[in-house]
Amino acid sequence: MARTMPEATFTFNGAVIPFRDGQSIAAALTEAGQRALRRTAQGQDRGMFCGMGVCQDCLVTVNGTPNKRACMTAAANGLTIATQVAFPALDTAHAAPPVGGARSLSPDVLVIGGGAGGLSAAIAACRAGASVVVLDERKVAGGQYYKQSALKGAPLDTQQAEGATLLAEARDSGAEIIQGVEIWGAFDGLLFLAEHDGAALIARPKTAIVATGAYERPRMVPGWTLPGVMTTGAAQTLWRSYRTLPGQRVAVCGSGPLNVQVGLELANGGAEVALVAEAAPPPFTAPLPALRAALADPALTWKGAGMMVRLRRLGIPLRNRTVLTKVAPEGTALRASFAAADGSRQECTVDALCMNDGFEPQNEILRLLGARMRYDPIFGHLRCERDAILETSISGLFAVGDCAGLGGAPAAACEGRIAGRAAAARLGFGEATDLYAEQRLLRRHRAFQAALWRMYRSTPEAGIEPDSDTLVCRCEEITFAQLRAGLELDPGHVGTLKRATRVGMGRCQGRYCGPVAARLVARETGAEMQDLSYFAPRVPIKPVSISAILAAREALDDID
Numbered sequence: 001m002a003r004t005m006p007e008a009t010f011t012f013n014g015a016v017i018p019f020r021d022g023q024s025i026a027a028a029l030t031e032a033g034q035r036a037l038r039r040t041a042q043g044q045d046r047g048m049f050c051g052m053g054v055c056q057d058c059l060v061t062v063n064g065t066p067n068k069r070a071c072m073t074a075a076a077n078g079l080t081i082a083t084q085v086a087f088p089a090l091d092t093a094h095a096a097p098p099v100g101g102a103r104s105l106s107p108d109v110l111v112i113g114g115g116a117g118g119l120s121a122a123i124a125a126c127r128a129g130a131s132v133v134v135l136d137e138r139k140v141a142g143g144q145y146y147k148q149s150a151l152k153g154a155p156l157d158t159q160q161a162e163g164a165t166l167l168a169e170a171r172d173s174g175a176e177i178i179q180g181v182e183i184w185g186a187f188d189g190l191l192f193l194a195e196h197d198g199a200a201l202i203a204r205p206k207t208a209i210v211a212t213g214a215y216e217r218p219r220m221v222p223g224w225t226l227p228g229v230m231t232t233g234a235a236q237t238l239w240r241s242y243r244t245l246p247g248q249r250v251a252v253c254g255s256g257p258l259n260v261q262v263g264l265e266l267a268n269g270g271a272e273v274a275l276v277a278e279a280a281p282p283p284f285t286a287p288l289p290a291l292r293a294a295l296a297d298p299a300l301t302w303k304g305a306g307m308m309v310r311l312r313r314l315g316i317p318l319r320n321r322t323v324l325t326k327v328a329p330e331g332t333a334l335r336a337s338f339a340a341a342d343g344s345r346q347e348c349t350v351d352a353l354c355m356n357d358g359f360e361p362q363n364e365i366l367r368l369l370g371a372r373m374r375y376d377p378i379f380g381h382l383r384c385e386r387d388a389i390l391e392t393s394i395s396g397l398f399a400v401g402d403c404a405g406l407g408g409a410p411a412a413a414c415e416g417r418i419a420g421r422a423a424a425a426r427l428g429f430g431e432a433t434d435l436y437a438e439q440r441l442l443r444r445h446r447a448f449q450a451a452l453w454r455m456y457r458s459t460p461e462a463g464i465e466p467d468s469d470t471l472v473c474r475c476e477e478i479t480f481a482q483l484r485a486g487l488e489l490d491p492g493h494v495g496t497l498k499r500a501t502r503v504g505m506g507r508c509q510g511r512y513c514g515p516v517a518a519r520l521v522a523r524e525t526g527a528e529m530q531d532l533s534y535f536a537p538r539v540p541i542k543p544v545s546i547s548a549i550l551a552a553r554e555a556l557d558d559i560d
Contacts, residue, residue, distance in 0.1 A: 010028070026051070029070065036227040037060050038059045048070060049230050052071065053137060055474070066084055108125070109205060109427075115401065116485035120413040122173065133177075135192075144214075146164070149243070180196060199551070208423075210400070236421055240267055249349070250273055251354070252351070253324045253354070256454070267316060278319065290455060322338050323339060325337045361383075365541065375530050379406055385399075475508050498515055509542075
């Protein structure tokens with residue numbers, strides 16, 4: 001596919017970097033072969049990993065202002081960008097201005113998240129007659145599934161075109177969609193605090209629908225924090241949103257259909273895909289789940305089968321029952337090692353290694369507000385308890401999509417339509433009694449997902465011995481060996497382990513290491529996993545400037 005030529009430049013550590021209008025800083029640097037963006041306290045390089053603002057590892061210093069996420073910050077002509085060091089010195093001559101002003105929002109329905117579930121909820125609520133505001137962290141709404149392009153041009157494929165249509169429908173419905181919003185606080189009574197374009201946002205809706213999605217679970221092996229190692233979703237964002245390949249030669253590993261899809265997309269974009277390593281056995285070895293998936297959703301099943309056929313036609317090796325064991329630097333490239341269930345080994349040299357080993361729900365807002373959760377041992381994550389209209393245990397608070405437990409984009413859209421109508425009906429707009437057709441469709445989507453994940457390995461596994469020197473906490477650089485030493489101090493809870501080792505105290509606030517630490521404590525103590533097994537959610541749920549917190553406080557004082 002033809003890509004537009006660079007239109008402007010910025011500098012990175014003195015080097016001139018060209019970029020195309022709409023690219024993020026991370027996309028432009030990746031295209032230029034610059035993958036090391038941040039340097040840790042132990043002198044280790046880090047690069048873009050999650051591609052969605054969760055991991056906080058792509059921090060750079062922009063015009064003297066540190067802590068800018070390269071994956072979430074648009075490139076601009078003339079910027080001076082530098083590698084972020086562990087403890088950056090603030091250049092007061094170029095310091096970011098304090099957050100000024102505040103905007104207060106009080107819609108009938110507040111939707112948090114602009115993906116398939118959130119946009120569908122907004123459309124349904126608006127059509128029922130309610131006033132709706134959508135807050136989305138991305139610069140362009142559409143979520144992880146639809147991944148709308150930030151560049152000019154036609155949609156990449158049918159999936160992206162469907163997302164563009166859904167986004168246009170949401171805007172045409174009358175919903176106000178505010179993009180680039182960082183929500184950092186949620187409080188009882190449905191009070192949400194956020195920052196947007198240098199101003200504080202204070203939202204006090206009558207009802208709220210949380211549709212924040214999920215983020216990818218990595219496979220923690222030696223070298224998984226090296227620049228060039230990223231989630232499969234991050235690689236997909238680079239290509240689908242910015243038409244940027246993560247590297248000319250790539251490998252994809254983990255478990256799940258996303259890996260096959262992204263392998264195909266990158267190959268069609270011009271990358272050489274050296275390997276797709278799938279931990280699960282081939283789908284035909286599980287005929288009953290495959291049949292159930294086909295009966296529940298023939299179209300999606302056929303689409304998946306077609307992707308497997310196209311992968312083989314392109315000559316891309318697909319190795320089932322094969323897992324990543326190690327990543328090591330090899331010059332400017334990476335050397336990835338894999339092991340198969342039959343004992344065979346394989347290595348390949350790549351520019352980028354993409355991994356997806358399952359998903360973790362982004363449920364911080366739901367947990368902060370006290371929504372009841374249960375642990376799902378099959379998927380190894382928390383699921384939010386909801387009733388038939390997707391309302392949580394908190395009155396007026398609804399949850400849709402993967403933030404409540406992995407279910408897939410079609411199910412999220414269906415849940416959004418149900419919750420949107422139900423939230424509006426709660427306030428007297430229309431009725432939520434005629435939901436049979438949507439609920440029946442939702443049961444089909446859920447049946448498909450249940451069958452699909454029986455064919456793949458969804459339960460998280462440590463994958464390596466817990467006494468190894470492999471990092472678990474990539475922010476604080478805490479190893480499995482250090483966690484083991486902390487466990488020997490007899491901590492009875494993950495919070496005690498956190499105080500003993502600093503695991504989970506970094507900028508990502510335990511989003512990657514937290515679930516692993518919780519499972520280790522549960523295994524050590526023999527306790528069953530539950531909501532209280534995890535780190536307690538705390539404000540701010542994302543890093544935010546002190547000035548933003550003060551601006552919100554002043555605005556709340558004025559309102560009260």
